[in-house]
Amino acid sequence: MILKKIIVVMSAIILLLGLVAGCGAENESGGASENNTTTGSESGSEGTTSDSESQKPEEVTIRAAVFPGDEETFKIAYEDFKKQYPHINVEIDSFPIDKYYEKLRLELGGGSGYDVFAGQIDSMVDSDMLLPLDDLINENNTDVSGYGTLYDSMRVNGDVVGLPYRKSNWMMFYNKDLFDAKGVDYPSDDMTWDDFRELAKQMTSGEGVDKIYGAYFPHWAQAWYLPAVQTGATIIDKDLTPFKDALQYRMDLESDGSIMSWTESKSTKTSGGSYFQKGTLAMNIYGDWLVASLRKAEEEGKLSFDWDVAPIPHPEDVAKNTSLALPVTLMINKETEQQQAAFEFVQFMTGEQGAEHFASSGILTGYMSDKVKEAYIGDGSQKPENIQYFLETKEYSEYPMLPGVRNVIIKTIFVPEGELALIGQQTIDETIEIITERVQDEWADEFEGLYKLGN
Amino acid sequence: MDHTLKKTSKLTKRNRIIAYTFLLPNLLGFFVFIFFPVIASFFMSFTSWNGFGKIEFVGLENFIDLAQDKGFRISFVNTLLFTLISVPITLFLAIVVAVLLNKGVKFIKIFRTAVFLPYVTAPVAVAVVWQLIFNPSMGPINGFLSSVGIDNPPGWLSSPDWSLISVSIVFIWHNIGYYMIIYLAGLQNVPDSLYEAADIDGAGPIVKFFKITIPMLSPVIFFTSIIALIQSFKVFDFVYVLTEGGPGRSTNVLVYSIVNTAFERYEYGYASAMALILFLVILVISYIQFQGQKKWVNY
Structure with a gap:
């Protein structure tokens, strides 16, 4: 008798749980279809906006995860970015460095991910979450000459999956x-x-x-x-x-x-x-x-x-x-709904303008140009005196990425x-x-x- | 007759429903946060998954790999050794301390608090202090040892031969207080008349300890031995903060390996298989203990 009751209660609970889970799933699928419709309408409206009023692109928000040590520089550079791309809002987050990848992978695996994230390619590439950037680079006519040999040497299986913003050299x-x-x-x-x-x-x-x-x-x-x-x-x-x-x-x-x-x-x-x-x-x-x-x-x-x-x-x-050296890159989540905005951000941060910010804080950047070099060496008022050595360093990767x-x-x-x-x-x-x-x-x-x- | 029976059962029925309603929040929590993950991890142990994308069913492959995995073997042996060192010593010292602090000592509460204090201190904070104490060149332990003429004091956490013992020492020190409290509670139930009778028969304190205290405490000892065993099989925090499994792999215990495999190497399926083995080992040992208790536990 008691056993029977317990079974009844248990099955009620399980049912209830199932219901909760069911609701969750329903919501999720509802959300997904909703998103689909928005993307649909977005691409539709994009067509119309480019015809009528190209001045006012739709406002979008993307999320980026970066190393805690670089968060400050990213935020400073972001202010600059905002001037050029007022319609793109970027929420910049960070996790403690020893748990960085663990946290990031859990977030991405859970689906509540980031559109853009910083990190070493090798720690992320097996997730199969990285958007190959070659097409976007071509479409946007991105200048990749500044990355030097890193651009090609960091390809994985032939694809560019991240652009380096710093080299972290010894x-x-x-x-x-x-x-x-x-x-x-x-x-x-x-x-x-x-x-x-x-x-x-x-x-x-x-x-x-x-x-x-x-x-x-x-x-x-x-x-x-x-x-x-x-x-x-x-x-x-x-x-x-x-x-x-x-x-x-x-x-x-x-x-x-x-x-x-x-x-x-x-x-x-x-x-x-x-x-x-x-x-x-x-x-x-x-x-x-x-x-x-x-x-x-x-x-x-x-x-x-x-x-x-x-x-x-x-x-x-x-x-x-x-x-x-051990280049750190910005990568894009292949499931992002804001590919273009995410790419604009990555392109800015890893390109010349972002690199100037990083270089002036003493970081050897992935992108190099005369302007960036100038920013790196500074006006001579800042230590270290001999920082220019590192512009000519020949680097090996700390380990194959x-x-x-x-x-x-x-x-x-x-x-x-x-x-x-x-x-x-x-x-x-x-x-x-x-x-x-x-x-x-x-x-x-x-x-x-x-x-x-x-x- | 029949009528009254029916009535009671109706009442009981209602009472039970009320009872289960009160239990429901707890049960829900149990199902969502414990039962479901355990089941999920069980199924995951037959798969290969890196946290993303498709979960691939691989059958018993994980277990076959485990059988040949030297790293797993090392961490398994380390866990067994750790348990063999720490459980008996913790329980023995806890009983001794509990008996000493049972009654008749001045400032008894202060002493009890002192013994219990490590247990309520965060392992991370404790670890920092112990790291200083164990420091091979500047630490007080080796300072003392070399001052009494020992030329080659152990390297403690920095030596693979001593690291597991060092972690055990910290673990024992941390846990004694907890078991002491349980034993103290058990001691309250030992009637004074037994000791008085023994006094009349001329028994000394040691005889009384082994002939009265231990047998009377046996149910408590049984309980604590199971808890202590499970706790020592699950040890992770002290290893993580004291040695990170090193030097070499000398303190790489099972749970440390599991965490590493899942969250550093991203092999969730393989880590789940390790966890399942750990579970089975604890299950078997607990079963043996339950069988064995009939021989030595007095209720």
Whole structure:
């Protein structure tokens, strides 16, 4: 008897739930058809407006998700954009950087998506949500010359799916005061990693709280493997021999005592950016976004020393000023109803006008032209003095921008296995052997061949 | 007779409907937020899905892959080890603390609060402090160890041999308070007369602990052992904030792997398969515990 009642009640609940779900679905489909009709009427009205009153395009609103660090610059550039495109409203949102892709993918997967979003192509391309931009670029006669080689090298399976607004390249920041105090010459633009090692040793001094490290590398896998990639190797190569030397090099610096150990850096959660600002670090190998932070710190009077930049050191037989970069692009959701408006926004932000804003805040932009270069170098009143080096940098991608490379290879293979070598739990040979094997098992078997870079 | 019976059943009927109406909001919440996702995850474990587009049915492929996945094996073993270390020690220490703080101590409330406090502190905040305590070069633990003449103190969170133990230590410290409260409640039900009788027979405190306290607490111990086991199988937050699964993969526990697989590698189907395995393991162990209880639990 009781059981029967429970069953009745349960089925009532399930029915009720079904009803709720049904309503939801109905609403959804209703919404979709509504949207369809609006798009229909829009395209219809578009035809008429272009005939009668082309002055007044319909007002549209699009949503864009960007990296938190870039949000401010986007908002400043947006004010400029608004002057040219008064009918396009853009809502710019952001998520915390460590959860950025997770959040973004959930939003997009849930269908309540963004029309435009920033990010590295490799983290999004497998979603199959990216609008190929080639047609829009042709229709709008977009000038793509400024993107240089990036334009073609970032194609995925032949399509342009994102336009780069920044390169995020590696540079070396140095504390001029520490060099002056020691009477040592400032780092030159043409240093090999061996020269750098000697210099780092020379600049290291003190103990405990007075410790001054000659150099600092972040506790990221990229930071130990960068000398290998500078030679043209990539982390998905079948032969990872160059990475052995890179790992060895990092360990040599640690045993010299001239850099903070991996363990200490990780356990104290040290960030190269804020650590450098304390003034107890001579040379910092870091990303270009530190320029903007240092300028800001200086403005707020938080910086007590003079600083400048130089290209990162290079391996023996590699040309000077060879660096790594990781372009960040703007991409368009292929399900957006406002393709044209979204494209206008992307074109503006990644093109010359947007690039000027980013460049003047110290960011190396994907788009380059004389005007952008001028904005990047500034009028000489702003530090760093030697920022012009980076206009001639030859860059390799930090990693091939293919799906899974960042999430699988770097995060779950290079980081933990490299760490075991750096804390002396695994020999270098073992480490590289394991990495090679795991890359094959956990990445290549699944992803290799599915996506192709370039034309 | 017949008449009265009918009447009662009508009344009961109405009462039941009222009762279920009161339960409805809770049940609805349960269905929407727990039951449905669990079922969905069950079905998802037979599919391959990256969060977008088509969900592809792959049958048992995920489970076959899991059987050969070395990473999964590592995280499985880590979880078992973690449970083996943390559950017995947590429960044992919690009983000892509960007995000590049961009665007759000055400032008893202050001590009880002190023991319970870690449990109500946020894991993230706790982790920051423990990271400093465990710091191999500057932390107080190693400072103490080297001052008493130990040359090679452990690397704690930074050493793959010690990291799982270190996380367990923090986990145990965090949870003792919770189990202590449950044991304290259990101790209230142990009649004083038993201890008095034992006193007359000349039993010492240790004998009383093992012969009276433990058997009388056995139902509570049984309950806590199940809860503690499930909790330790589910450990994630401390691993996430203390070690991120490292160094290497030494603290990569099951739930950490599941979260990574789903939200970093975007393999929702595969992650669901891992979750299903975790569920089955907990189910089996709980079943064994329920069978075993007949032998040692006194009601």
